[in-house]
Amino acid sequence: MLDNAPTDKSRTKHAQLARPHGGEFGRHELAILGAPCGRIKELAARLLPLLTDTLRVAYVDADHAAADAVRNGTTPETGMLAAGANAELTDNIRFARLDVKRPLDRFSQPELLQHQSLVLINGNHFRAAQQLVILDPAKPVEKKLDRLTDVRALLIPEGVTEVPAYLRAHLGEANVPVLPLHDTAAIAQLILDEWRVAAPPLRGLVLAGGRSQRMGQDKSKLVYHGQEQRAYAAELLAPFCQDVHVSCRPDQVVELEYAGLRPLPDTFTDLGPLSGILSALRLDPNAAWLVVACDLPFLSETTLAHLVQHRQPGRLATAFQSPENEWPEPLITIWEPASYPQLLRFLSLGYSCPRKTLINSDVAVLPAPVPQELRNVNTPEEAEQVRQELE
Template sequence: MPDNAASEKPRTKHAHLIRPALGEFGRHELAILGAPCGRIKELAARLVPLLSDTLRVAYVDADHAAGDDAAQGGSGGQDVMLQAGAAAELTDKITFTRLDVKRPLDRFSQPELLQYQNLVLVNGNHFRAAQQLVILDLAKPVEKKLDRLTNVRALLLPEGVTEIPAYLQTHLGEVSVPVLPLHDTAAIAQLILEEWRAAAPPLRGLVLAGGRSQRMGQDKGKLQYHGQEQRAYAAELLAPFCQDVHVSCRPDQVVELEYAGLRPLPDSFTDLGPLSGILSALRLDPNAAWLVVACDLPFLSADTLAHLVQHRQPARLATAFQSPENEWPEPLITIWEPASYPQLLRFLSLGYSCPRKTLINSDVAVLPAPAPQELRNVNTPAEAEQVRQELE
């Protein structure tokens, strides 16, 4: 046996990947149960108008009529094309789009279909969800569904109900759960919004410094405009706003960055330009939002970064500044939310590696830059010299 055999790492069948913190249908989901289906849907319909100004809300339910019809030998609600054998039918309904597919829901397709929704309300009589709202309707007690009550966020009392059943008190144990009147839609919506805001992803920082700097002729991250290398200067700018800051780099840059006291994040996606660093960060932590800045922005200030963070909109795919040169979002001074990860991968699968194209074609917040001149990047030796003269 070789001498180094004991020190070799055991082989693993699969790559070690951090998985997104998804429930059955999304990152933030609430099953409503404890009442007949009609009452559950009625509550959801009351809540949506109070939530939709802030969040993209989806509702998940089952169709009783279609199921009964199918059980009796009918088409189960299928349109003529599906009955004829089509696997899917995409219909532009003018005011909305509908996709009917002969594809069962499963633990992979459910979050895939609803991945861009901020909140998913679920009919808990038919489906499970990571969190629950429980209606104490005497016509539909949850005594036989206690296994579904894994994280109860509120108990909702219909008119005339004043006590929590003993079996439910025992199940909840020492957990303190808010108790609200079922008719108080505003209070229920406020609770949902407060919990959603409290669960906003943490902010981590990323300096993009892994490019080849071909136009500059030397590493742009090593240039100095403020008495230190730009990659270190940018990392210091990000630090007050982020729980930690990484410097995106090529694998051959790791040692020099560690020696410089920086935290390297070698690209695990390669040859994609800035997208390499953004995707590598989201792969490292798909449950964080990443505040990303390029290393070649010598005029960037803490005030501008503070403005971006203060106006962050976690319900959108990203928060970006508008480019000073056009109306498009600037991708290299942007907060990329966790929902951006599958969207960036989607565009990559379609042959696009430009982060700006993803922003342009997604639901993002675009802010006017408070100091547009700070978004000016430096790509050539002549531009670098001009910057030094301006900063003197």
């Protein structure tokens, strides 16, 4: 062994990070195969109008004309790439297109499609975590069985009456639905139903790690309802979440444990509320986090129920509109897993304000059923006024 070769001990120094679930192209991806490419694209085009009210859908395919040109040795470079540019961004009135002179590695593909809640893929060219199989005699999948890792449905064209024996043997005891290929509504409903079942679980986070400089004392320890606000907020979240954490500074961990709460110390520091949100998403990037600030003494279980009932997991987040302006309120928001890379992107650009991310992302913004409940308390005078109103 070479003296400078890495050892098992050196490899353990790497951070043990929870990784987001995902396939080749996205968190939720579905390959369509078993038919000529034109028929696959036609099915995807039929499905899109029935899916896009709920989901943000991407479609992945090969450029068949470019592939033919490569085989023929006649591939042309076009636009500014031909002039020597490494990338060309085209801002069309209705869409944007980025052409780059580089292959897409498996990390680039999900990054480019991270804002999509579902990716439909031409399975003749690319693999995906789950599959729809069309039983088209013109394109049998007998030689592609290794791609059929999680078949969600078999689609039967007109004139086909049975599932081939080789496919039945491959599927074994799996109970795979069989649907007519022409029944677009049934196929779309199956996709939507399975997507809803796979929606990320909801975990709770109380933001309580601030310095409370305007208040002059820890806001999370103020008592309006017979208990500290951090405990009161955690109890409000509990009916809606599989568990509830209290975001905190590392020096607050012990006192929170003594208080019977579940501390989540910031692993991103000095970023204000963003510290807690990012630390939660780092802990579990595959959950959605229902985040509330500790300084909302009027917040009720009814308002939280309204937010959860109107959650849109296909968006980056679901938030209430601020009662003070038209902007989303980031500190009583459901942050979906897709928000993690988006928040990090804004941080890399020098922005630590979660509201900035919401304003510039695909989010659902709801009118608050009782806007008064979104009122936060930052000063001793405001705290005293709240106590008087709650008497």
